[in-house]
Amino acid sequence: MLNEIAVENFTLVPAAMAAGAQRIxxxxxxxxxxxxxxxxxVIESLKYCHEHNATVVAMVRPRGGDYVFNDxxxxxxxxDMLEMQALGVDAVIFGVLTKDNHFDKDAMENLIAAAGGMQMVCNLCFDWIPKADQKEALDWLVDKDFTRVLxxxxxxxxxxxxNLDQLKQxxxxxxxxxxxxPGGGVNIDNKDQVTSFMGVKQAHGTHLLGELTANK
Known part of the structure; x- marks a missing residue:
């Protein structure tokens, strides 16, 4: 099982590695x-993770809220995407939607170009897309060489x-x-149930390996 731990500062990176995270x-x-x-x-996290045989996925998102971004x-x-490429980040996670919650393909393609060959992951904006249109959206991500969808x-x-039936779909x-x-609410208690039902061998979350305590 590959455990991807989401962290918002460097202090939790060593704690996640010590707990068994293989990807941050x-x-x-x-x-x-x-x-x-x-x-x-990013610089210090990359250095630490690469020294400990782990990879780094960097979020590229200018703010919280929705995924409809202005110019x-x-x-x-x-x-930020160009900066991540220059720093040698392993993968980037991002997504942009139109006001009717479909991929903003022009904006996405500009960001894909800026990614310059880094692995690309679609973020939780995917879940905002109407379910009737998600298969087509997934096909588009495949066509654009995205590695994963969260x-x-x-x-x-x-x-x-x-949501297990939809995840399996x-x-x-x-x-x-x-x-x-799978991510968003996956934790050490339900990780096995979620991944087994889906038939996948990786999961994403902040508490996949229990509560992390940073060493001060």
């Missing part, structure tokens, strides 16, 4: 759903255990073409 999602402001971490945090916010995301199987105000749609990563 590096973000800021988790209470807002995650935003882009600072350059300094200035998209420019900020592009600058999904809760529904909006975050739902319990992930109530997404796995079936993916058909091995793209990894489906």
């Amino acid at each position: 999602e590096l973000t800021g402001n988790l209470t807002a759903g995650g935003t882009t971490a600072s350059k300094g945090t 200035t916010e998209l420019k900020i995301m592009e600058h 999904t809760h199987g529904g909006l975050l105000d739902t319990n992930i255990l109530d 997404i796995v079936d749609w993916a058909d091995g073409r793209i990894q489906v990563l």
Whole structure:
């Protein structure tokens, strides 16, 4: 089982590694759903993780809230994407939607170009897309060479255990073409149930390995 732990500062990176994390999602402001971490945090986290045979997925998101970003916010995301590429980040996680909650394909393609070959992961914006259109959206991610899609199987105000059928449906749609990563409410107590039902061997969360305590 590959455990991807989401952390919002460097102090929890060594704690996550010690607990058994193999991949870190590096973000800021988790209470807002995650935003882009600072350059300094990225540099030190990359150094530590690579020394301990772990990889880093960096969030590129200018603010919390919805995933409909204006032109200035998209420019900020592009600058951040280029910075992550220059720093040698292993993967980036991002997503942009239109006002009717479908992929903003023009904006996404600009960010894909800025990613410059880094692995790309679609964030939880996927769950905002109407379920009737999610298969088509998943096909688009495959076509654009995304490595993974992070999904809760529904909006975050739902319990992930109530979304297992939808999560399994997404796995079936993916058909091995793209990894489906369950997240949002996955923890040490329900991780095995979620991943077993879906037939996947990776999970994402802040508490996958229990409560982390940073060493001061």
